Amino acid sequence: MQTRAAVARAAGAPLSLETVDLEGPREGEVLVEIKATGICHTDEFTLSGADPEGIFPSILGHEGAGVVVDVGRNVTSLKKGDHVIPLYTPECRQCEYCLSRKTNLCITLRATQGRGVMPDGSSRFSCDGAPIYHYMGTSTFSNFTVLPEIALAKIRPDAPFDKVCYIGCGVTTGIGAVINTAKVEAGARAVVFGLGGIGLNVIQGLRMVGAEQIVGVDINPGRREMAEKFGMTDFVNPKEVEGDLVPYLVNLTKGGADYSFECVGNPTLMRQALECAHRGWGKSVIIGVAGAGQEISTRPFQLVTGRVWMGTAFGGARGRTDVPRIVDWYMDGRINIDDLITHVLPFERINDGFELMRRGESIRTVVTY
Ligand code: NAD
Ligand code: AHE
Ligand code: ZN
Numbered sequence: 001m002q003t004r005a006a007v008a009r010a011a012g013a014p015l016s017l018e019t020v021d022l023e024g025p026r027e028g029e030v031l032v033e034i035k036a037t038g039i040c041h042t043d044e045f046t047l048s049g050a051d052p053e054g055i056f057p058s059i060l061g062h063e064g065a066g067v068v069v070d071v072g073r074n075v076t077s078l079k080k081g082d083h084v085i086p087l088y089t090p091e092c093r094q095c096e097y098c099l100s101r102k103t104n105l106c107i108t109l110r111a112t113q114g115r116g117v118m119p120d121g122s123s124r125f126s127c128d129g130a131p132i133y134h135y136m137g138t139s140t141f142s143n144f145t146v147l148p149e150i151a152l153a154k155i156r157p158d159a160p161f162d163k164v165c166y167i168g169c170g171v172t173t174g175i176g177a178v179i180n181t182a183k184v185e186a187g188a189r190a191v192v193f194g195l196g197g198i199g200l201n202v203i204q205g206l207r208m209v210g211a212e213q214i215v216g217v218d219i220n221p222g223r224r225e226m227a228e229k230f231g232m233t234d235f236v237n238p239k240e241v242e243g244d245l246v247p248y249l250v251n252l253t254k255g256g257a258d259y260s261f262e263c264v265g266n267p268t269l270m271r272q273a274l275e276c277a278h279r280g281w282g283k284s285v286i287i288g289v290a291g292a293g294q295e296i297s298t299r300p301f302q303l304v305t306g307r308v309w310m311g312t313a314f315g316g317a318r319g320r321t322d323v324p325r326i327v328d329w330y331m332d333g334r335i336n337i338d339d340l341i342t343h344v345l346p347f348e349r350i351n352d353g354f355e356l357m358r359r360g361e362s363i364r365t366v367v368t369y
Contacts, residue, residue, distance in 0.1 A: 004369070005125070005142035006350045007132060009057045011049030014351045015141065020059075020132055023124040025072035025146050032084055032147060035161035036368045037140040038063035038341075039353045040169045040197060042289055045265065046135065047354070050291030055116040058133035059125055062088045064140030065155070065165035075149045083157050085168045085327075087319035088113075088136035090151040104180075104318045109148060113137040119148055140168070141350065143369045153323035156331065162344060162366050163337050166197075167326050169314070170364060171337060173287060174201020174263070175326070176315015178209060182259045182285050186210030189253045192232075193273050194263035195223035197364045198287055200230050200340055202261045207231030208335070211259075215252060217245075217269075220360045229339065249276035260284045267296045274298055280306035287312055341366050 003022045006015035025031045040063050046054045068082040078084065092098055092108040112119050116133030124146040125132040125139070139145045155164065174197075178184050188211045192199050195218040206214045207230065216223070216232040224235045234252060241248050249272075250256045256278030262270045265288030274284040275298060284307065286296075296309075303309065317323065329335045343365040345353050353365035 001144065003142050003144040004347065005059050006347070007057050007127070008047050008060050011047070011054065011056065015047070015060070015354075017348065017350070018127065020142070021126045022142070022144055022146065025070055026118070026120065027073040028075060028149055029072040029118065029146050030068055030075055030078055030149055030152055031070040031144060032066045032086065032152070033069050033144055034064045034066040034140050034142065034369060036065055036165045036366050037061050038166045038168070038170060038197075039350070039357060039365045039367065041265070041357065042169070044354055044357060045289055045291070052292040053114050055133045058116055058135045059139040059142045059145070060135045061141030062086065062136040062138040063165055063169040064138065065161040065168065069144065078149060078152060078154060083155050083159065084152040085155055085164065085323050086138040086140060086145070086147055087151045087153055087323070088138050088169070089314040089317070089319055090137070090148065091318045091320040092150045098318075104314060104316050106150070108150060109137055118146065143347070150320070153320045155324050155327045159327045159331055162368055163341065164327050164330060165366060166337055166341065166364055167323055167330065170197040171201050171335065172317045172323060172326055173312070173315040174198045175205035175208070175335065176317040176322070177202055177261060177285050177287055177312045178205030180316030181310065181312040182261070182283055184209050184211060184259050187212045188258040189213040191215040191217060191249055191253065191257040191260040191273065191276055192263060193217045193261065193269045194288065195220070195227045195232075196263065197340065199261070199263035200227060200363060202263060202287070203227055203230045203232050204335060213253060215249065215257070217249070222360065226339065226363060230336070246272055246275045253278075255279070256282050258282060262286050262288045264288045265290050267294050270296050271298050274307055274309050275302055277307045282306070283308045283310060285310050285312055340364050344368060
C-alpha cells in the first residue's frame, strides 16, 4: 500500500512530506493507522543530527495513537479495529529483562530497532524501491506504520487519539520517572530542570505523590504559569540567579533536594541537578537525552557523600501493562493532558510543529492525520 509520511531525508533539513510505499505486516507484526502523534524533543534531537543512532532517510515520530488495520500471522493479542499506542520500549514478557522485574528495558527488539529495521532485518517503508528506515520502532510520522505485536499497548476505544497519543512518550516518561524510577514519597522536596513536555509531567507526577516542595528551573520565563498550574511551588530562572545556581538551589530546598530531575538533555544541567541533591540521600534522575560525544562529570565525592545518579527511559514503564492504566487515569480525570497540548496541527503542517518547539512557544504539538 501507499501512505502519506513526513520523511527525514537529511540532518537539519525540514521533513519532506511524501507518499511512500509500505509493505503489509509479516509474521508477528501489525499494521496501524496512526490517527494522531505528538512531537517530542527527541524527534528534534534525531532530526538535528545529534543522535548517534540517527539514520537518514527515516520516518521519525514515537508518540502516537491509532487503530489496528491488519495483523500478520501468529498475532494473538490484537485484532483489526483495536485502538493502540505504539511503544518504543516494547514489553515481550519473555526476555531476561522483562522477567527480571528490575527494568522496563525489554531487549527483544532493541538491536534491530536501533538500526531502523523490523526484527527480520528489513524495512517495511520504501520509495522508488529504496528503503526508508523506521525510527524507535514506531515511525508515527507516517499515517500508516507497521510494528511488532509486542510494541503495541491496547487501549480503551473511547480514549481520544489526539490526547492519549502523548501517553506514548511524554506523559508516561515524566510521571513514570517520579513513580517508577525515583519512587518519590509524600513530603519530599524536588527540583525539576526543564519545564517542557517532559518536565511538566514530572511536576504533575510529583504533585500526585504529595511532594511538599516542587522547584522548577527553566530559562524560559513563559514556562512559569503552566508549571504553577501543575504544582510547581518555586520558579528559578538561572539567568536571574546571582552567583552559582547549585548553592542557591540547596539553600532554597533547605539543604538539598530529596529528588532532582534533568529534563533538558544538557550535561551541565545534569551535573547541577546531581549536585543540588541532598547530601547523604538525594537522588538525581537523568531524563534528558544528550548529543553524540557528550559526557557527564562530577567529583566522585558527590557520590561518596551519598547522592545517587540514575536515569530512566520511558519513565520505567512496562508499556503493554502500564500504558492502558495511564489512559484510564486520563479518562478518569486523575491526570491533566489537555492543558499541555498547546497546539494541534494537521499533518501537512508538521514542520511548523517543530518550529514552535524550537522557539519555545509550544509545550506539546499534536499532529492529526
Ligand atoms: P522541550 O523542548 O519540550 O522542553 C525542554 C525545556 O528545557 C524547555 O522548557 C526549555 O526552555 C528548557 N531549557 C533549555 N535549556 C535550558 C537550560 N539551560 N536551563 C534550564 N532549562 C532549559 O523538550 P521535552 O520534549 O520536554 O524533552 C526534554 C528532554 O527529555 C529531551 O532531551 C528529550 O530528548 C528527553 N526525553 C527523554 C525521554 C526518556 O525516556 N529518557 C523521553 C522523552 C524525552
Ligand atoms: N539513540 C540515542 C539515545 C536516545 C534515547 O536515550 N532514547 C530514550 C527514549 S527518548 C524518548 O523521547 C530511550 O528509550 N533510551 C533507551 C534505549 O534503549 O534507547 C543514543 O544516544 O544513541
Ligand atoms: Zn519522546
